[in-house]
Amino acid sequence: MSHTQLDRREVGQTGLGVTNLCFGTSALGHMPETYRYGVPEPQALETVRAIFRSPVNFLDTAASYGNGESERRIGMVLRELGGIPAGFVLATKADRDEQTNDFSGDQMRRSVERSLRLLGLEQLQLAYLHDPEHTTFEAATAPGGPVDALVDLKRQGVIGHLGIAGGPIPLMIQFVESGIFEAVISHNRYTLLHRSASRLFDLAAARGMGVLNAAPYGSGILARGPEHYPRYAYQDAPAELVDRARGLAAECERAGVPLAAAALQFSLRDPRIGSTIVGVSRPDRIDQTLELARVTIPDDLWARLDRFADSGEQDPEAHRWD
Numbered sequence: 001m002s003h004t005q006l007d008r009r010e011v012g013q014t015g016l017g018v019t020n021l022c023f024g025t026s027a028l029g030h031m032p033e034t035y036r037y038g039v040p041e042p043q044a045l046e047t048v049r050a051i052f053r054s055p056v057n058f059l060d061t062a063a064s065y066g067n068g069e070s071e072r073r074i075g076m077v078l079r080e081l082g083g084i085p086a087g088f089v090l091a092t093k094a095d096r097d098e099q100t101n102d103f104s105g106d107q108m109r110r111s112v113e114r115s116l117r118l119l120g121l122e123q124l125q126l127a128y129l130h131d132p133e134h135t136t137f138e139a140a141t142a143p144g145g146p147v148d149a150l151v152d153l154k155r156q157g158v159i160g161h162l163g164i165a166g167g168p169i170p171l172m173i174q175f176v177e178s179g180i181f182e183a184v185i186s187h188n189r190y191t192l193l194h195r196s197a198s199r200l201f202d203l204a205a206a207r208g209m210g211v212l213n214a215a216p217y218g219s220g221i222l223a224r225g226p227e228h229y230p231r232y233a234y235q236d237a238p239a240e241l242v243d244r245a246r247g248l249a250a251e252c253e254r255a256g257v258p259l260a261a262a263a264l265q266f267s268l269r270d271p272r273i274g275s276t277i278v279g280v281s282r283p284d285r286i287d288q289t290l291e292l293a294r295v296t297i298p299d300d301l302w303a304r305l306d307r308f309a310d311s312g313e314q315d316p317e318a319h320r321w322d
């Protein structure tokens with residue numbers, strides 16, 4: 001029998017000390033088209049305040065979440081607090097222009113400038129190049145391109161540390177192997193249901209990079225259950241995936257373990273993963289998440305749950321997730 005504990009690690013070799021649990025704020029940007037529900041501003045502000053009151057010291061956002069709305073709401077709470085509390089790490093991501101798909105170096109500068117303004121900060125502690133699947137590795141790393149622009153902002157001290165965050169595993173591996181980035185976020189690809197990020201995590205961990213695993217609930221199905229939320233990675237889930245989620249839920253029920261606890265601890269217990277990014281949009285989720293991390297899980301349950309996982313080794317991007 002085992003359970004996980006909240007502890008602190010360094011994000012790779014950045015010197016940033018973070019809890020192994022991080023709260024993600026994409027839903028707080030009010031994105032009903034992504035999550036199928038919106039989040040009114042007062043609820044978002046209460047959720048951000050609850051995160052800052054909690055023992056978790058790591059918050060994840062992005063310029064694109066609600067086109068700046070997640071950062072704007074976080075910025076409102078930061079102004080109440082007089083800035084980022086000591087010892088807290090706030091990470092954001094530089095984005096393309098979603099209207100024009102402009103992914104140029106100039107767009108990265110505009111994105112970072114807007115993040116600073118919305119958050120009310122002079123420096124971004126940790127910023128990622130976000131969702132590079134909307135360009136190509138070659139275009140992203142071309143001289144004067146988006147990666148160059150972000151490296152330059154880091155040299156100027158506007159960005160403290162630079163990471164890469166995105167989806168397709170073969171592409172993410174190219175960025176990791178470039179040696180330019182200090183941390184990597186993968187999402188929806190290392191869960192009880194799907195594991196194609198495992199190879200990426202091996203490579204990034206071997207390089208001493210910070211490894212962050214986002215969306216351990218596959219965007220909600222593993223927290224709310226397949227009957228209530230039959231979606232995976234922001235899309236309606238295929239029937240075979242919903243069936244596997246039902247199998248996981250049944251195994252967990254037999255063991256007396258909430259499915260969400262197993263889904264969360266599957267990521268928390270992996271030694272390669274520095275922090276697990278859980279999305280929340282209500283204040284009560286904060287304590288619930290801490291409770292789920294403490295649930296005791298019989299050791300033999302893990303092997304039974306493994307039977308329902310797609311390793312993703314055949315075609316890691318067969319599903320075309322966002």
Ligand SMILES: NC(=O)c1ccc[n+]([C@@H]2O[C@H](COP(=O)([O-])OP(=O)(O)OC[C@H]3O[C@@H](n4cnc5c(N)ncnc54)[C@H](OP(=O)(O)O)[C@@H]3O)[C@@H](O)[C@H]2O)c1
Binds near residue numbers: 025130166214220280
């Ligand atoms: N490209 C990238 O870099 C990238 C991509 C995806 C995600 N991310 C980051 O990772 C974070 C997490 O991803 P995600 O939010 O999409 O997926 P997730 O963490 O797998 O799932 C979040 C969903 O689970 C629900 N949930 C959380 N705790 C729960 C609980 N205790 N009981 C019941 N339901 C619960 C949330 O509900 P409520 O909304 O009701 O709280 C939300 O619908 C994002 O917010 C973002 O910061 C980054």
